Amino acid sequence: MARPATEVVTGGDLFSATQPLPRAPAASRIRLPHRKIQSVSEHKPPLLAGATRDLARFGAALRFEQVPAQAVARIKSSVLDSLGCCLFGATLPWTRKVADLADREGAKPVATLIGMGRKTSVSLAALVNGTGGHAFELDDIHKESIVHPGSIATPVALALAEESGRATGKDVITAMVAGYEIGTRVGNAATMSLFFGGYHPQGTSGAFVATATAARMLELDAVRFQHAIGIAGSQAGGLMAAQEGAMVKRFHSGRAAQSGVYSARLAAEGFTGITDVLEAPYGGFLSSYSREPNPKRLTDGLGTTWETLNIGYKPHASVTSIHSAQDGLLAILRENNLSADDVAEVEAGLSPMTLVHCAWEYKAQGVTAAQMNLYYGLAVIALDGVAFTEQYQQGRLADPNTLDFMKRIRAHVDTEIEAMGPAFRHASRLRVKTRDGRTFEKLTLHRRGSPENPLSPQEIVDKFYAVTAPCMKRADAERIVAVVERLETLSEMNELTDLIQ
DSSP, rough: OOOOOOOEETTTEEEEEEOOOOOGGGGOOOOOOOOOOOTTTTTTTSTTTTTHHHHHHHHHHHHHHGGGGHHHHHHHHHHHHHHHHHHTTTTTTHHHHHHHHHHHHHOOOEEEETTEEHHHEEHHHHHHHHHHTTTTTTTTTEEEBBBBOOHOOOOOOHHHHHSSSSOHHHHHHHHHHHHHHHHHHHHHHHHHHHHTTTTTTTTTTTHHHHHHHHHHHTTTOHHHHHHHHHHHTTTOOGGGGGGGTTHHHHHHHHHHHHHHHHHHHHHHTTTTOOTTTTTTTTSHHHHHHHHHOOGGGGGGTTTOOOGGGGEOOOOOOSSSSHHOOOHHHHHHHHTTOOOOEEEEEEEEOOOOOHHHHHHHHHOOOHHHHHHHHHHHHHHHHHSSSSSSSGGGGGTTTTTTHHHHHHHTTEEEOOOHHHHHHGTTTTTTEEEEEETSEEEEEEEEEOOOOTTTBOOOOHHHHHHHHHHHTTSSOOOHHHHHHHHHHHHGGGGSSSHHHOOOO
């Protein structure tokens, strides 16, 4: 008598038990020992039990009234700073290539492409605007996590607010705080090991900034919020080799933003993710991306210590790691009335991470490479006294005077800075020798624009005016500043989104 047919589900395919399953040729079969096959993660404890769940509960329960006034003010500064980055970024060829791709999709036009005068879907707007926000190394920075959350969270929150038509300024601020708090904690826990492993934090840890922002904008409950985080972990990606000249580095930010929209929306529909994605001992985010994770940083001080307050801003259009060196060189030149022609040699003492990250042989292979390179960044400071948008234009990258000054620069690991640990990885010691035999030295522990050495609110506004000057009238920029200053009072967001089209 034949056995009754039984359906067996394997990888989404249905097989009948009465039908023979395909078999590999005998010569190619792998012979396993006669023992119970165990899960790879069996008997391994989670890196921090319940961490993904706890972060989701925090994000789902967060309310505007719980956010400290200083954190509200910091988010408003980040919104303004990020919008400036997006507006300038919209003029750049790499952002426009991504926007052209979005246009060809022909999606329902519900969310603004910032600075481009047209709309697309929420997910494509996040992709384009996230790319634009990170398009010129000007976006805000959280040092420990090595993430620029503003260029991810701002596009996600504004696109979802614009689509809903009912989100308030308080909703946007709260969602962005959720994104900043959760995403930066993921980066903190991954430690610099993620970076040293070759992964770009903006595309990896940044996916969690976007997801938490989107999940809070969609008002997901704690269970769906947890699934959204679990979906995001499988979408995180980005390789650090992109820093040496590739446009795709900017795209990592856009993809992280888009992944956050997808993750939250899928979770809202009951799609499931890895519920322990952050702490899973095998195949989890930390266990896969970081050789030396610090899982306690996922929830340290959650709800009482606000990582949002550890956000800094960029006065230079270059990678943050070299800012203190740029500050130090500029100070030496100004304090001693020196010009580039007076300088015989520049010696930069750095942390090991900054040396690896930025002190590689410069080649004029693109704007990205110039912005990430220590030697180029110091040379333009010496020659121009500034390192902003004009210094990183394509036509400047192979300038003979700039290339000549680079020959006078040397870099090494400063053992005293190294001994200070990761908190001082942006520190530098600059030593300048002049052609007439004098030597000047400057130790800079905290770059200008960091939380420890902050830009003033007016300096952030001035930066917004400077970065948007090539792409909008001053009067229009002033209107954006005025609206962002009262962001928490807005009953609907079109008052702002109408100004940034």
